[in-house]
Amino acid sequence: VRTVAATTRPHPGLMQDNPLSKIPTLVLDDGTALYDSRVICEYLDGLAGGGRLFPAAGKARLTALRRQALGDGMLDFLLLLRNERERAHVSEPHVATFTTKKQAVLAAFEQEAGDLSASAFDIGHVGIGGALCYLDFRFADEDWRKHHPGIARWHAAFCARPSVRATEPVDDS
Numbered sequence: 001v002r003t004v005a006a007t008t009r010p011h012p013g014l015m016q017d018n019p020l021s022k023i024p025t026l027v028l029d030d031g032t033a034l035y036d037s038r039v040i041c042e043y044l045d046g047l048a049g050g051g052r053l054f055p056a057a058g059k060a061r062l063t064a065l066r067r068q069a070l071g072d073g074m075l076d077f078l079l080l081l082r083n084e085r086e087r088a089h090v091s092e093p094h095v096a097t098f099t100t101k102k103q104a105v106l107a108a109f110e111q112e113a114g115d116l117s118a119s120a121f122d123i124g125h126v127g128i129g130g131a132l133c134y135l136d137f138r139f140a141d142e143d144w145r146k147h148h149p150g151i152a153r154w155h156a157a158f159c160a161r162p163s164v165r166a167t168e169p170v171d172d173s
């Protein structure tokens, strides 16, 4: 179900299922609401038998969860940066901080690019790939590929996955 969620417009209907008024929120047949995206992914992984998107234990699990947190964290401050840019009185320290973090996270992604390509697809790949898709979606004028060729190559392959192609974001608000 398509639902509009915006930071300055809490959605009363959505909040009955998720008091944070955020998407994604998944309501199961029995009425249980799941959020946020990591929890929903863990639920879906369980439906597929478990242990595929979320490695069961050890270094692989910690690496996957850290990468997921890095991608999710980037998405969180990109949302704040977008909100900030739309305000009548922009807070320059906030814009500068988010911009500095954006560059740092892109550099970290670039360092991980080789290992991302070499390792089995998991929730870490989903988190990083999704954050870069959001960067393309909402900051289309940002030429991040120019100075990050490794992660750009990896992301091109990520975007070619049928699941990613089937869930491209659209702005129909």
Ligand SMILES: N[C@@H](CCC(=O)N[C@@H](CS)C(=O)NCC(=O)O)C(=O)O
Residues within 6 Å of the ligand: 005, 006, 007, 008, 010, 020, 021, 022, 023, 024, 036, 037, 038, 072, 076, 079
């Ligand atoms: N970390 C959360 C992020 C969710 C999130 O911030 N979603 C945005 C849309 S991309 C939202 O619903 N914003 C509405 C709001 O902040 O009120 C997740 O992975 O699910």
